[in-house]
Amino acid sequence: GKYSILRDYVRSIKVEGEQKATIRFETNPGLQAQVDWKEGMQLINRRGEIFEINIFLMLLGYSRTKYFELTIDKNQETLMMAMINGFRYFQGVPKEIIFDNMKTVIDRSRTNYQQAVVNETFYQFSKDMGFEVWPCKPYRPQTKGKVEALAKLTSRLKPYNNEFDTLEELEEIVREVMNDINNDESYATNEKPLTLLEKEKEYLLPLPNQEL
Numbered sequence: 001g002k003y004s005i006l007r008d009y010v011r012s013i014k015v016e017g018e019q020k021a022t023i024r025f026e027t028n029p030g031l032q033a034q035v036d037w038k039e040g041m042q043l044i045n046r047r048g049e050i051f052e053i054n055i056f057l058m059l060l061g062y063s064r065t066k067y068f069e070l071t072i073d074k075n076q077e078t079l080m081m082a083m084i085n086g087f088r089y090f091q092g093v094p095k096e097i098i099f100d101n102m103k104t105v106i107d108r109s110r111t112n113y114q115q116a117v118v119n120e121t122f123y124q125f126s127k128d129m130g131f132e133v134w135p136c137k138p139y140r141p142q143t144k145g146k147v148e149a150l151a152k153l154t155s156r157l158k159p160y161n162n163e164f165d166t167l168e169e170l171e172e173i174v175r176e177v178m179n180d181i182n183n184d185e186s187y188a189t190n191e192k193p194l195t196l197l198e199k200e201k202e203y204l205l206p207l208p209n210q211e212l
Contacts (some may be wrong), residue, residue: 013055018068021137022114023106026202028203029063029199029202029207030092030094030202030203030204031061031094031096031100031113031203032061032094032095032096032097032134033060033061033085033094034057034058034061034097034098034145034146034152035056035097035098035099035102036057036100036147037054037056037074037147038054038055038057039054039152041055041154043161044162044171045106045162045164045166046162046163046164046165047165050169051151051167053070053071053072054070054071054074054205055057055068055069055070055150055153055174056068056069056070056071056078056086057146057150057153058083058090058097059105059146059149060090060193060197060200061094061153062196063195063196063197063199064145064186064189064196065067065090065182065196065197065200066149066153066193067086067089067090067178068174068175068177069082069085069086069174070167070170070171070174072167073160075077075104076119076121076122079104080122081124081209082187083097083129084129087129088207090197090200090201091201091204091207092200092201092204093113093129093131093205093206093207094131095130095132095133095205096134097126097134098159099133099134099135100136101116103121105118105122105133105135106135107119107120116135116206119145127209128208131205134168135195144190149157152181153178153181157173157177160173181193182194184198
């Protein structure tokens with residue numbers, strides 16, 4: 001009937017839009033990044049003390065370059081500072097950044113029936129930095145890259161159990177592992193992320209000035 005025809009038409013538009021987003025994420029340098037967290041990860045130092053940490057991730061879509069940062073909380077200020085540190089690592093800002101339903105970013109989650117509402121403070125931050133916020137539902141196809149990146153980092157950090165003393169040492173370990181991962185050949189591109197980053201930098205937006 002007419003309702004099934006309408007439903008199929010809407011579904012075709014939705015699928016076409018999702019495929020377009022995925023294709024854009026896969027192919028265009030400087031266009032998109034993904035942001036996520038690895039929450040509540042536990043590591044034990046040489047004295048048997050348990051460190052419960054979060055790992056922030058920002059992943060560039062074209063080069064597959066990853067920026068990881070250890071944090072002890074996930075509040076909005078921490079998120080924004082980690083993103084700024086990531087932009088500095090990439091030496092530029094992607095035009096669009098994909099977020100799942102983070103409470104520090106999204107006031108109202110996106111559903112099949114309504115658009116997401118971005119938090120006003122974070123919206124202003126995105127304008128200052130120059131990127132567009134892309135809310136999406138969790139577990140969409142384009143989130144696969146960040147899931148794999150966080151899994152790789154987790155597996156690389158496990159051997160450091162009982163191999164560090166302080167939080168500062170653990171932060172340095174995370175940075176070293178990040179650089180090692182970014183120098184590994186990517187299965188998706190068959191090249192090292194940092195090699196492709198040299199090309200992607202040309203398409204990233206410039207870093208905001210220091211005063212801002």
